[in-house]
Amino acid sequence: MEALSSLGDGFIVALSVQNLLLAAIGCLLGTIIGALPGLGPSNGVAILIPLAFSLGLGATPALILLTSVYYGAMYGGRISSILLNIPGDEPAMMTCLDGYPMARAGRAGEALAISGIASFVGAFFATWGLVFLAPQLVDVALLFGPAEYFALFALAFATIGGVAASNQMKSLLATGFGLLIAMVGVDQQTGVTRFSFNNVHFYDGIDFLVVIVGLFALSEVFIFLEHRSGGGMDTHSVPLGRTTVTKKDLVDTTPAMARSTVVGFIAGVLPGAGASLGSFLAYTLEKKVSDKNKTFGKGDPRGVAAPEAGNNAAAGGALVPMLALGVPGSGTTAVLLSLLLALNITPGPLLFQQNPDVVWGLIAALFIANIMLLALNLPLIKLFVKVLQVPTRYLMPAVAMISFVGVYGISGSTFDLLVMIAFGVIGWLFRKLDIPLVPIILGVLLGKLMEANLRRELTISDGDWWALIDSPLAIGIWLFAVAGFVAPIVLGRFFRVKEKQPFDGETLDTD
Amino acid sequence: MLRTDRIVGGLAILVAVFFIWRTTLIEIPFISDPLGPKTFPVIICVVLALAGLGIMLKPDAEPHWPKASGFIEVGIGIVVFIAYAELLPVLGFIIATCIAGGILAWRLGAPPVQAAIAGIGIALGIYAVFHLALGLTLAVGPLGF
Incomplete structure (x- = not known):
């Protein structure tokens, strides 16, 4: 097995002292970020990327740190779901349904333990899925020409827009807006500047890291300012109980975990779906299969295990298209993609050939992070509960200041800070207007690549547009793209995850 | 309509x-x-x-716009951020962050004294972790920090 020997090499990379330390820090930070309502995986990772970049970490260590944060946040989200009935981040929404009733019944500790184990199972097997599926996908992707890549980008936009947004037109607007931002600056092929309005700062284009931190991190601060909500979480009213799992519960929940891992992984691999859909589908399926005594929604351990296994499996699955194709499947993987691009690494099939140490080191680090998370989570649960009590009036200013430090660290430019503030305001407005932010990020990240592929194809075909749908592969991808965009409209609200967040109606549609 | x-x-x-x-x-x-x-x-x-x-x-339902006070809070936030960005290279990281962090904490509901302490704490905390421990370059002011 070639994949296994590559993975072995990856472990050699990941097991250095520095990388292990980074993984541990990432896991701890990630769990805290995930647990705190208002900070989720995508804005947590967004704040940390400029920092990792300005600290001058190498590609592999930086990726290990941030994917540990990503996996950690997936674990952390469940804590406030169970204790407070407020999801720490969007994928943890479904965990509220049975987690909170368990906590009300005095079984909070057990619910946390079961969901911790379910998170481990989901993430562990999804990482194995990544090991075997990603190289297969790479083999297919190596056949891709510019036309196929162009279609693939369209597919990513279509499915993210189709599945993630409540209004497809608004997601289309966000996509257009993001792509337009990517067009600012010098055109790589001809050297002319576009949309720079004679401002020197725009000649290099708008830095995507600045856009991401503004849209994801600062907009969150504005939401808190608007509501003047600076209180902490009252976790005193919920007794933890014992934080172990009975053998019976473990046996009972095993089939739920197995099914949910598969469902979640598939949901994660599909572009645009991500962890929220993974946990939603996992819970829905589990309820259909095993809710014989109508115990779901009243504190059934299987109702806690299913969504947690599902969202962690989806988190692993979402890394497959990001690494193998360079096309992210969710908001957070889009943010991770920006890290790769900032480090001048082009993800996609060539990454596996040119930088196998980066890919396999990262995958090995995911295994290590996952074991660390399981080890951290059960004994340190009391610490994480304490963190929830930090009032947001002290937390949010710190988040804002760290965002500034990170962006200032990249360039030392006041202009970039002002651009970040502008995007913070735009992000706040768009969230009010229910316009999703992930398509903007995707547009900013992929815009130049998408254009380059289009122009390359038309150069080859000497201007013949039909060349874009010349191969069966390209036609297939286009069909998927159209289906991904249209199907949710036709199927109506079936896929929509009903959201329950601290502030109604202005959630960050990301995971 | x-x-x-x-x-x-x-x-x-x-x-x-x-x-x-x-x-x-x-x-x-x-x-x-x-x-x-x-x-x-x-x-x-x-x-x-x-x-x-x-x-x-096909417009959606109306968004939940905040009351006037909500807009004012966001407006104050924007002004604080812009002032912070402009003053960062002038005042240096620690002084600018004490002020900005303090104002934000105050606007989020902290009593003035606690807010001031929070601002100082945030500034020193970030300085210790990111500058002293991790070696990140922060804006330097007239006093050398």
């Missing part, structure tokens, strides 16, 4: 038209690929305009 979404859609169309006009001003150099630097931006603008049209024709 005028809904917010109709304005949003209209604005999107205006932006699209504006950028199509800006695109026509791009001078194509002597040597260019068949497609050139203009076509893709125009395609994007068309997509943007279509999205705007779609939103105008």
